Amino acid sequence: MKNSVELRQERATSISDANVMLELCKTEKRDFTEAEQVSYDGKMTLIDKLKKDIETVERQESLNAEMALKPKVVTKVEKEEKRGYSLFKAISGFMDGSLSGLEKELHDEAVTEARSAGRTIEGLGIPSRLLESRTDVTQGTSAIAPTVVMGFQDALREASVFNRVGANILTGLSADTRLPITGKQTVAWEGEVDAAADGGNNFGKLDLTPLRLSSYVHISKQLIMQNGMGAQAAIVADLGRAAGAKIDAAMFAAADVTTAPGSIAATTNVGTITQNSYTANASIFDDFCLAESELAVNEGLAGNLAYVANPKLMKDLKRSAQVAAVTVGSQGNLVNGYPTYYTNGCTSDGAASADFLFGDFSKLFIGMFGGLDITIDPYTRAANGEIKLVINQYIDWGLTQPKAFVKATSLTA
Numbered sequence: 001m002k003n004s005v006e007l008r009q010e011r012a013t014s015i016s017d018a019n020v021m022l023e024l025c026k027t028e029k030r031d032f033t034e035a036e037q038v039s040y041d042g043k044m045t046l047i048d049k050l051k052k053d054i055e056t057v058e059r060q061e062s063l064n065a066e067m068a069l070k071p072k073v074v075t076k077v078e079k080e081e082k083r084g085y086s087l088f089k090a091i092s093g094f095m096d097g098s099l100s101g102l103e104k105e106l107h108d109e110a111v112t113e114a115r116s117a118g119r120t121i122e123g124l125g126i127p128s129r130l131l132e133s134r135t136d137v138t139q140g141t142s143a144i145a146p147t148v149v150m151g152f153q154d155a156l157r158e159a160s161v162f163n164r165v166g167a168n169i170l171t172g173l174s175a176d177t178r179l180p181i182t183g184k185q186t187v188a189w190e191g192e193v194d195a196a197a198d199g200g201n202n203f204g205k206l207d208l209t210p211l212r213l214s215s216y217v218h219i220s221k222q223l224i225m226q227n228g229m230g231a232q233a234a235i236v237a238d239l240g241r242a243a244g245a246k247i248d249a250a251m252f253a254a255a256d257v258t259t260a261p262g263s264i265a266a267t268t269n270v271g272t273i274t275q276n277s278y279t280a281n282a283s284i285f286d287d288f289c290l291a292e293s294e295l296a297v298n299e300g301l302a303g304n305l306a307y308v309a310n311p312k313l314m315k316d317l318k319r320s321a322q323v324a325a326v327t328v329g330s331q332g333n334l335v336n337g338y339p340t341y342y343t344n345g346c347t348s349d350g351a352a353s354a355d356f357l358f359g360d361f362s363k364l365f366i367g368m369f370g371g372l373d374i375t376i377d378p379y380t381r382a383a384n385g386e387i388k389l390v391i392n393q394y395i396d397w398g399l400t401q402p403k404a405f406v407k408a409t410s411l412t413a
Contacts, residue, residue: 003180004058011050018043087235088224091389094124094376110371113172119210119394123375128172128368160244161343162251166304167364167397170208177367179206181400208367210394211261215242218386239391248345251397252308254355254409255347261396264357264364265347269402271298278411284313285320288335291358291406300404303360306339310346310354312412347409354412359405369394 002010021040025032032040085102093099099107110125163169170177181204188197217239250260257263264270273290276283288307295301309317317335333340338358348354377388399405 002057004054007050007054007057011047011054014043014047014050018047090124090126091219091374091376091387092224095378095387110373114370114373116175116370119370119373121373122392123373123390126372126374128371160241160248161308161341161345162244162247162366165306165308165339165341165361165364167361167366169366169368171368173208173210173367173369176210177208179208179365179400181205204400206365206398206400208365208396208398210367210369211259211396213243213246213260213393213395214391215239215246216388216390217242218381218384218388221385221387224387235389239389243391243393245345247395248343250345252343252345252355252357253347254407261398264359264399264405265355265407267399267402267405270359270399271295271403271406273406273408275408275410281316281319284316284410284412285335287408287410288317288356288358291356291408292336292338294406295358295404298403298406300360300401303404304362305358305360306341307335307356307358308341308343308346309356310348311342311344312348312354313356313410314342316412353409355407355409357405357407360401363399363401363404364397365400366397367395369396 018040021032021036021043025036085106090099090103090107093103094107106127107121107125110127111121113127114121114125190196217235219235223235246260250257251264253263254265255263256266271294273287273294275287275290278284291307292301295305317340346355346357373392375390375392377390380388
């Protein structure tokens, strides 16, 4: 069945065709011919049917959007699974063919999940539900949905930025995903009997397509045999650091990174500012204020507003003052009252310049396709008594409203 927009267009066409037939008979001051009556009645039947179809499809589309963004309740069973799952035990069992118990059940689930997404697990699989945790609705920062944080990055929340800015992270996607976007409609003042102007039927879309993110880590065979939870936690943290850094570097870069999803700054229609000439402890803060002003002009100063900046800008922001010697513009992790996150993912040019973004991160959608695929290589590092784990994750992201963001390159001198 067609989507609601296509059904509405088809219904509008049928209504217009029926109206043309009726107006023709009025102009010629006659009734329908037998053939015209059959055709007109058929159009009326189709119009009524399309109305019901539209109601059905719109309801389902609304439910689909609700399910995609609805916070998941982590059950006691899932908590117990996370607590009982051992990555080292799973690796060891996979290597010698003795994978069993909870580790095998979750591997089989990951294989099924990958198959539904059109992929094949080449190594050890971990399903997406074991890799995520969600904040409670009342604690979430997003205006649309709570933030979803991939579990293997939990220990690195202070290092990775993408999972802290309030973006909408959709996990467990099984195929290319399209998010409909409602455009900006227009209205106008008209005379008493003047025809209304077309307000625009502006619809857009954001397509999320799986792109591969990969990292690897070396693990001592002795650690795996000992199956120590402390060592396991360190490995998971290392994987999180590698993956989080790669995502930040692609998402917040000034230009697109090859084979990665597009960067926010390089997205068409993202705003920009003309920065001030550099003045120590003053101009950088002024540039941040300019970004806020630019976003206000674009009517985007609402939602999950936050700054993401290169760490080189921190020094000037901390020293700047809104009013000399009275009120500091940057306080803690806030600039002008907005959360500010620092990451080397924001481009910098030696000691000369550094970038920042400001915007509504509820307009940023991140799609996670399936769980993790861990390829276990016992040969490459065999001489060192180590095995190599190669991690593959499929991910994409994009902006539903690029004008809700402003980018800037600020001189740091």
